[in-house]
Amino acid sequence: MNSIWGNFRRLNTITGWLLFVISTAVYMLTLEPTVSFWDCGEFILSSFGLQVGHPPGAPLFVMIGRIATLFAGGDTSKVALMMNALSALCSGFAIMFLFWTITHLVRKAYPGIDEIESKHIPAILGSGIIGALAYTFSDTFWFSAVEGELYALSSLVTGLVFWGMLKWEEEADKPYSGRWIILIAFIMGLGLGIHRLNLLVLPVLVFVFYFRKYEITTKGVFKTLILAIVMLWLIVFVLIPGVPKVAGWFELLFVNGIGLPFNSGLLFFLILLISALVFGIRYSIKSRRVILNYVMTAITVIMIGYSSYAMIMIRSSARPPMNQNNPSDIFSLSYYINMEQYGRAPKFYGNYYSAPIVDVKSVVAGYNKINGKYKPYFRPDYVYKKEFMTIFPRMYDSEPEYEPAYKYWGNIKGRRYTVTSGSEKEIIVCPTFGENLRYFFRYQTGFMYLRYFMWNFAGRQNDNQGNGNPIQGNWISGIKLIDEARLGDPDKIPEDLKNNQGRNTYYFLPLLLGIAGILWQYKKDRNRFWLVFAFFFMTGIAIIFYLNQHPNQPRERDYAYAGSFYAFAVWIGMGFMFVYEYLRKLIRERLSAAIVFIVLLFAVPVLMASQNWDDHNRSGRYTARDIGANYLLSCAPNSVLFTYGDNDSFPVWYVQDVEQVRTDVRVANLSYIQAGWYIDMMRQKAFESDPLPLTLAPEKYLEGVRDQLFVDNRVDKPVDLAQIVQFVGQDDKKFMIDISGRGDFLNFLPADKYLIDVDSAKVVANGTVKEYFRDRIVSPMVWEYTEDRAFKGDLAIMDLLTTNKWERPVYISTTVPSDQYKGLEKYFVQEGITYRIVPIKTDKSEEGEFGMIDPVVMYDNMMNKYKWGNAADPDVYLDENNKRMLSNFRRIFGNLGKALLVAGDTTKAVEAAQRGLEIVPAEKLPSDFFVLGLAEVLIRAGKEEEGNKIINDVIKYSKEYLDYAIGMDRDKQFGMDYPIGINMQSLLDINNMAINLKMDKLISTVSSDVNRYYSILYSDK
Incomplete structure (x- = not known):
């Protein structure tokens, strides 16, 4: 057995590293060669100069990123490339640990594991390869792997912690196995300096420990669940905010009370904290209290990891060019870590969005340094009418722009209250708790989680940001019958959406394989099934609860749930075992493993790679x-x-x-x-x-x-x-x-x-x-x-x-x-x-x-x-953000052309209009509302043929969207206001242009279209 076991371990290690090489190569080939949009620019410059980015900060990521930027040498144009490469490397390592996680769990569930035979090895390795490669080519993970953001490193930390706990499980009976627990605690502490969502895997680790060390009973499981929740609550809501808060109490006492210099109270608190941790460890050793020693050592290494935030204060005190929130003292650091500038979304109890304010109190928001003392400043704390308060508040944000979406997703009818404000009375609708839950399930769970989940394992409609309408950002499968029932006839959608590079279809194959894996593990190894399920739940549904997102998010948020998709990839790997065990009853065991591996390799990872490559390949793109x-x-x-x-x-x-x-x-x-x-x-x-x-x-x-x-x-x-x-x-x-x-x-x-x-x-x-x-x-x-x-x-x-x-x-x-x-x-x-x-x-x-x-x-x-960042290159992929920016610049070229015509320079006006069309050709960015200025310039400059072609293209484009909207059920038209409005405006502008330029034939055609669409789309609004 030892030789077979040794052979398996060797093959398992080699295959893991091979998958690291493959996945890293994929990400290196497809990464963006420079900065990307959104937060990447901020994170890259933070790392390059050790500067202070937006709250709550990511000091460890910034320090690791600084090391990565050194590999650019003296060529600053390569700094972003090095940061992107860091993400690719971290993602490759995450895939390696995912493979080892799958093979460990499959091996533990596999019959006869205590006497492993060589015939078992191909199946175990095959399951790991299928699951790891499926995640390699998944939409969300691939997106984060090719840009200089922290989510790749965060995924690595999450995967490493879970894998580490499984290693402890395997060696728990060996001497010094507790070192794994301390290592895991240290990694989690370090993770605080990357992204605190890594902590949500903590309850999973508590259950791993329970299942391995104690006899499993219903009562024991319940107690472990309570312990896990309490531990998570203590770290997230007590330790993280509490350490700087208590330090602030000492600082106030020493500075305002005793009159000592700034930071004297903080220094005393740090000495006290370190002394307490040292005393606790020494006491546990002397008294031979093993559990206490583990607890104190774990807290100590977590605090060592958390101490990466010292970098934030130190660098802020140096006043770098970017110094967000200026967290140079303990009070501003606490404000920074707790993200108080963004406001606080209530978790357990709070108001509905329509709640009237009945009182305003002042609470201390922070402290300013004035004349050697800390002087408090205040913020309003609103007290709402009691009838508008609820447990588990989901619809809480009072910004007027969110109200229509709350009403749609919650299908709000509500309770009506008469509220007196001064001398006037007003009727205000308060949502019911059932409507509150409907919003939670329909929007927060369905739209902001399950939609992303299905993107990764069923298919994605396009790369446009979704807002609830049937043509942007939804999940699809590629099976017409199913997609049509949800979103309308896919054959009738506008042509540019049909050809969108982000349109990817997997025909449910990854999803079905994952479900098969769920069934297989539940049957074979129920205890570890609950571990994976807890991982899946805590990095998915639990995050939904924690974030409590309002509608109309400025960008897609699928990156927040990458850990949940990681867990599902474990089940995809186990789906291999489900199919394999069925097939091996029919043919020889080794042959069945090979057949299943080849079929599933092409049915899932290869399919996902082929579908996703074109819209995840950012090579050659310099637009940002x-x-x-x-x-x-x-x-x-x-x-x-x-x-x-x-x-x-x-x-x-x-x-x-x-x-x-x-x-x-x-x-x-x-x-x-x-x-x-x-x-x-x-x-x-x-x-x-x-x-x-x-x-x-x-x-x-x-x-x-x-x-x-x-x-x-x-x-x-x-x-x-x-x-x-x-x-x-x-x-x-x-x-x-x-x-x-x-x-x-x-x-x-x-x-x-x-x-x-x-x-x-x-x-x-x-x-x-x-x-x-x-x-x-x-x-x-x-x-x-x-x-x-x-x-x-x-x-x-x-x-x-x-x-x-x-x-x-x-x-x-x-x-x-x-x-x-x-x-x-x-x-x-x-x-x-x-x-x-x-x-x-x-x-x-x-x-x-x-x-x-x-x-x-x-x-x-x-x-x-x-x-223009190679935008015109046919091999360079432009996602929605790039297209939106470039569309705006097309419009500006039109403005320039018109100004040149007014100035009497027709030649330059034509050059400007033509350049506006050249920076990104119509094949990559269809002619829409934003090119009408270019058409007008060309027509007025005597280039009627070119201008008329643009106008005809815009008319075709607009009518495709409007015709699709007309054929849509009214109950599916939520979120269609902008597509309908902008395309109606296109036709109106063309009509006005035709009148001004005396284009009689065009006037007749377009005015007829405008009247027809207006009568249909706006007749009862």
Whole structure:
């Protein structure tokens, strides 16, 4: 037996490493060669410079990433590639441990394992290969494996912990087997510095220990379950937030109470904590209490892992260019770790979204350092009407944009309450608890988990983000009868969706094989089946409960559930055994193993690889990097650039910080500038860019100060903006208003029209206004503020505009939402994919959406400076994010062409329109609403044939979507407002264009289509 067992172990080890090589090679071949969209740019630059990213941070990932970036040598353009390669390596290792996990579990369940025979080996190894390769080519895992994000490393940690516990199970009776438990605790502690969702595997480990060490009884299982839940609760809700909180108590006592320097209380707490851990371990050894020794040692190594967060405080204190939340003291670190800037989704008890507020209390939100002391600042804590409170609250977010989705997913009829507000009465609908559960099952479980699960094991409709409508982001199988019953006739969907590279069909084969594996393990090894099920549940359904997601998420969230899909891949491997054991009754055992392996290899992993390769192969794609650089290249020297979202900020930060592109430009994010710490960060020099010029002192922007400013028009004429800023900066109550009548004084804006001085000669001399626009300068500039309130960040922008005195150019990216312009759009000049603020008023633009266009500067930027990341290469895959960005740039090329026509330069107008079509051809990005400007330019420039072709393509595209919508059942039209609206708008714009250009034949055709669609789609709305 020893020789057979040794042979198996050798083959098992070799095969595991072979799968590591295969999977890593796949990921290396398909990884993105540079930065990707979303959080990747932030994580890469965090690692490159050991900077502080968004809460709750990932300090261990950042430090490991820093090591990876060193392999780029002196070539900063390779830094992102090294980070992406780190993800590929981590993913390859995760596949290796998955293989070993499957073979261990199969071997334990296999009959006669105590006397393993050579004939068993091919089946055991085959099951591991099938399961591991299925996960290798699964949608969610592959996506994370080829970009510089933390989820690949997180998956490796999760898989390593589970595998480690199985190793302990095997060696539990050997001396010193407890070392495995300590190692697992240490890895879990380290995992806190990567992603805390790794902790959800903890209950599984508790059950592994119970099943291995104790006699299994119903009572024992119940006690173990309670213990597992308590341990998880203690770590997630006590240890993680509690350590910095208790440290904060000591800090307050030592600094505010005793008068010692900052961090003295923190230092004392750390000494006390370390001493307590050392004492506990020494006591357990001296008293020979083995269990206590395991517990104390495990807590110690977990705390050692958790100590990676010291890097966050240390690096924050160094004030790097990116220092989110500035967690340089224990209070801001606690705020950072607990992600308090995002608000807290209630877990066990809370309000419904429609709950009326009956009272507002002030609670301490944090502390500012003032004159050697910690001074608290407060946040409102809302008290809601009792009838609108519930256990297990799922529909809690009061943002108005979420209400329609809550009503749809919860099918809300509710209970009606009459609520008095002041002298007015209002009827408010409160959801029932059953509707609350319906939302949980339909949206949170069905749409935000099961949909992702089916993506991975049945098929995916396309790579568009789903919002509940039948044409975007759903799961499919490839079996028409089933798909048609859920989503409508797949043969009638628009052509671009049929040809979407993200359309992948597996015909339920991975799912069915996994179900077969479930049945096989449940029958053969019920105890370990419950272990795998607990793993599957805790990394799936339990995460749903923990995240408590609101509707209309900004991106797909399937990455959060990768651990659950990992567990299901274990069952896919066991599905091999189900088929094998059936077939071996009919033919010879070794032959049956070979046949089953070959058939299942092609039926599942090979099928998944062939379907998923084209939409997971990011090789050759540089769009995120080039677009980020384009924003910076739009700017004049020493300028300020305002961005807003992740995808117009993180790539910009990356190319500037890592690749050192235009380091003279100061990039400011409008969604962050509402925070005092960010304004403070903008006051320091970064790279070659000077601080933002601000007049008000830093303490005027502290957290909890001037967070919100109401507009109370006490002056009916424009007021100098410098005076407004000084007025708002006063701390005397005579410059404030009592908003509640109870002594709640706040600063306010006494006017909504502001004067900004303009030196005409200066703005022409320094290039703010080009000579050819000199006669359009307005002096002074009158800014008509369009909101009824302002926030801290708005005050900072006012401060900047008046203090700057037109010294530094100020830009806003074209992707910033228009509700952030707040009246400044009348003073925009578009110079590419950015707007520049200038003292030229344009009430209505003829060429663009906002302000005016400088065709000279814009032409140079768009035609000569910008790059488009190989988007036109037919072999480069463009996902929805890339297509959305590039569609916007097509529209901007149209704006440029129109401006050039107005300027009388027809030749350049045609060049601009044609370049807009070249950056990404129609074969990769269909002609839609965003190319109509290009068509108009070509027609007006005499290129009727080219322009008419675009128009005909847009009409065909729009009618395909509208025809599909018409044929759809009304109850399936939720989420179709945008596809219907944008395509109706296309036809309306074409109709208007035809009228303006006197295209009579086109007018007749399109107007008829518009009337027909409008009468059908909007007749009863």
